[in-house]
Amino acid sequence: MKSLITMKEVIKLKAHDKAFSKINAKQIEIRKLKYDIERKNTGSVTLHELELCLDAAKRELETWNYIFKLIELDYGKYDYADEILGSRGSYNA
Numbered sequence: 001m002k003s004l005i006t007m008k009e010v011i012k013l014k015a016h017d018k019a020f021s022k023i024n025a026k027q028i029e030i031r032k033l034k035y036d037i038e039r040k041n042t043g044s045v046t047l048h049e050l051e052l053c054l055d056a057a058k059r060e061l062e063t064w065n066y067i068f069k070l071i072e073l074d075y076g077k078y079d080y081a082d083e084i085l086g087s088r089g090s091y092n093a
Helices: 007-038 048-077 079-084
Strands: none
Touching: 007 048
């Protein structure tokens, strides 16, 4: 028997997948920026501009981690969210 998925569940799943993919993409971007900064591979930008990009990417990663945690908490996956983010928070907002 097929299980019916509600529109709310579909949206939650899509949001989860989107946040997860954004987190992975940001992690890759951060690694590449760190690599370029360490080796002074600046191309047509300055080292300072690369450092600014790295800082912005780190802040965006924090934002996506927060969004991901909210999605996981909406699913009721408290332990999973704690494991991913490495911290235990108060979920009684």
